[in-house]
Amino acid sequence: MTTTDVQQAQQQLPEHTQRLDWMKIAPDVFKAMARLDTVTGRGVEAGVLHLVKIRSSQLNHCAFCIDMHTKDALAAGESVDRIIQLDGWRESKHFYTAKEIAAVELTEAITVLTDGFVSDEVYARATAEFTETELAYLIGAITMINAWNRFGVSTRMIPGHYTPVSHR
DSSP states (O other): OOHHHHHHHHHSOOOOOOSOOHHHHOHHHHHHHHHHHHHHHHTSOHHHHHHHHHHHHHHTTOHHHHHHHHHHHHHTTOOHHHHHHGGGGGGOGGGSOHHHHHHHHHHHHHHTGGGOOOOHHHHHHHHHHSOHHHHHHHHHHHHHHHHHHHHHHHTTOOOSOOOOGGGO
């Protein structure tokens, strides 16, 4: 560690404690979710899936999932700029493809249902970019990351310790 790293570590607040280790207490729930997550993820392009998982996690304020999916995206070759700009994608659309924007927009509509519903306009933009099969898997993937986020936030899973699979 450099002197600067030591100084920053000394100034940081301590980690919170996780409320519940739900994966150990209810391994059958974890395994069922993991299986469904794997199945839905297979039907979505990897780059789109990374953006969807990060954006949903940002909206749900799930620090654990933001940490995990950002690291996974970076390990898979995603650019730092695209990840940084994701929270402000409306002002930085030029970083993304039309298909990615449609997926992110659909993610926001499904994730924040309290703001209304998935509008016909948002759905139409998604159907213009995805086949029906791709769309079914994308909706499944968005639903899954939202479920993971709810476990992460409610049990206060601790961010910062995740290592991407490719680096373990």
